[in-house]
Amino acid sequence: MRELTPQETDLVLRYVEGDLAGEELSAFEATLSTDAALRAEVDRFQRIDDRVRAALPVPQAPSEPLNFERVSKQASTAQSRWLKLGLAAAVILAAGLGGQFGLGRYLAWAGRLDAGNLYRVTTIRFEPQVICDTPEKFADYTDKIFGVPITPRGSESVHLVGWRSPLAGYDPEKDPDAEGPRLLLVSARDDAGQPAQVIVLFQDASAWAPELAEDSGLRLFSRKIGGVRMYEVTPLDEPVALDLLERGHP
Amino acid sequence: MVMHALYTHDLWAQVVTLAAAQQTPSKPQLSLDEFSRLYAAAYQTLVVVAMSQTGRANAEDVVQQAAMIAWESRSRFKVGTDFRAWMVAIVRGAARNDRRSEGRRTKRHQALAHEPGHAVVGFIDGGPGPGPIDPQLERAMDHLNETQRECFLLRVLLGRTYDQIASITGLPAATARTHVARARQQLAAALASSRGAASHA
Numbered sequence: 001m002r003e004l005t006p007q008e009t010d011l012v013l014r015y016v017e018g019d020l021a022g023e024e025l026s027a028f029e030a031t032l033s034t035d036a037a038l039r040a041e042v043d044r045f046q047r048i049d050d051r052v053r054a055a056l057p058v059p060q061a062p063s064e065p066l067n068f069e070r071v072s073k074q075a076s077t078a079q080s081r082w083l084k085l086g087l088a089a090a091v092i093l094a095a096g097l098g099g100q101f102g103l104g105r106y107l108a109w110a111g112r113l114d115a116g117n118l119y120r121v122t123t124i125r126f127e128p129q130v131i132c133d134t135p136e137k138f139a140d141y142t143d144k145i146f147g148v149p150i151t152p153r154g155s156e157s158v159h160l161v162g163w164r165s166p167l168a169g170y171d172p173e174k175d176p177d178a179e180g181p182r183l184l185l186v187s188a189r190d191d192a193g194q195p196a197q198v199i200v201l202f203q204d205a206s207a208w209a210p211e212l213a214e215d216s217g218l219r220l221f222s223r224k225i226g227g228v229r230m231y232e233v234t235p236l237d238e239p240v241a242l243d244l245l246e247r248g249h250p
Numbered sequence: 251m252v253m254h255a256l257y258t259h260d261l262w263a264q265v266v267t268l269a270a271a272q273q274t275p276s277k278p279q280l281s282l283d284e285f286s287r288l289y290a291a292a293y294q295t296l297v298v299v300a301m302s303q304t305g306r307a308n309a310e311d312v313v314q315q316a317a318m319i320a321w322e323s324r325s326r327f328k329v330g331t332d333f334r335a336w337m338v339a340i341v342r343g344a345a346r347n348d349r350r351s352e353g354r355r356t357k358r359h360q361a362l363a364h365e366p367g368h369a370v371v372g373f374i375d376g377g378p379g380p381g382p383i384d385p386q387l388e389r390a391m392d393h394l395n396e397t398q399r400e401c402f403l404l405r406v407l408l409g410r411t412y413d414q415i416a417s418i419t420g421l422p423a424a425t426a427r428t429h430v431a432r433a434r435q436q437l438a439a440a441l442a443s444s445r446g447a448a449s450h451a
Contacts, residue, residue: 061293
């Protein structure tokens with residue numbers, strides 16, 4: 001069978017699309033009835049469409065009404081614990097930035113919190129007050145300060161750096177901001193001592209992914225741990241700190 | 251020391267203020283009923299967008315995850331604007347995360363499979379999902395780029411007009427039309443090529 005010209009192929013595609021009309025359509029259909037090659041090409045494209053429809057059925061919207069409130073309540077129970085971490089961790093951000101940048105300069109520079117900027121500023125001169133170089137120390141520390149032992153598990157190549165926190169004496173019972181910002185920030189370092197990851201728990205991180213352009217060199221990973229959605233911003237191909245925390249969370 | 255503490259406290263207050271400001275609704279928010287209605291109306295489009303990014307198996311999970319994210323961040327949605335377009339952007343982000351997770355799971359799966367004493371029988375987190383109905387077609391779809399796949403699937407599976415595809419993808423309608431035409435040609439070529447390879451084998 002003869003090969004079609006590019007012009008004929010274009011006509012076939014427009015016909016399959018339903019784009020031909022009037023005289024153009026009549027002329028094409030007349031040719032179609034006598035030209036086997038043209039007919040075969042039309043059939044081929046139509047078969048592909050049929051095959052795609054058969055292989056990829058599109059489900060109807062679920063008939064059950066959405067019930068996010070139930071999920072939110074479950075999450076908020078866990079978040080009330082994590083909130084304590086978040087409050088302290090936000091201070092880590094402040095403290096970490098205070099030495100080199102100053103938060104004012106950071107805010108002016110960043111405009112707002114976003115994953116890329118948060119990663120960059122917190123991996124520059126992050127000087128923790130407490131260094132937990134074993135999982136046990138980390139768990140003891142989080143237990144002592146927040147009443148939640150978190151034991152990172154499962155990696156020797158990356159360890160979590162402790163928290164620079166002025167929150168000694170922080171009394172969660174007096175926390176007036178139960179619905180306040182939820183922001184958990186942990187810096188992890190690799191064996192070479194380079195800051196490797198920043199984990200951030202933030203209620204509204206949905207807009208981050210589009211901001212992490214492919215050429216930013218950063219990736220955003222998400223996982224639900226203890227009923228709370230957590231995000232890890234990292235230059236690595238895989239999340240490391242999320243894995244550690246997930247394994248360590250009861 | 252005192253100065254340092256004050257300075258730190260001041261910084262802390264700024265972080266709290268900033269983060270709280272981001273979460274404080276300053277405009278009307280969608281109610282759950284409104285959200286559900288808009289979500290249901292957009293559902294099929296969202297699933298097709300997810301399919302074009304992650305494949306059939308994970309598409310519905312990705313959309314559900316995106317719905318959770320969207321609900322949690324509904325304060326950022328401006329009531330009266332295009333809900334579907336907003337959700338599509340979130341679905342794309344969720345799909346991107348899903349692809350990376352999938353890659354990671356596969357790598358772990360492969361690594362474990364080579365480790366003595368590990369008989370890997372499946373993925374723990376979520377499972378592999380339904381298998382491909384038409385593996386040859388799925389491989390052919392891989393020849394298309396994401397934009398081509400998205401335009402093509404919106405057109406073929408849902409019969410969307412090019413103006414509708416344009417509003418979903420953000421592309422000009424004429425560009426969407428070109429993507430669909432090229433997708434058809436590339437799919438045809440890929441399927442013909444795989445048939446040829448199969449007959450040679």
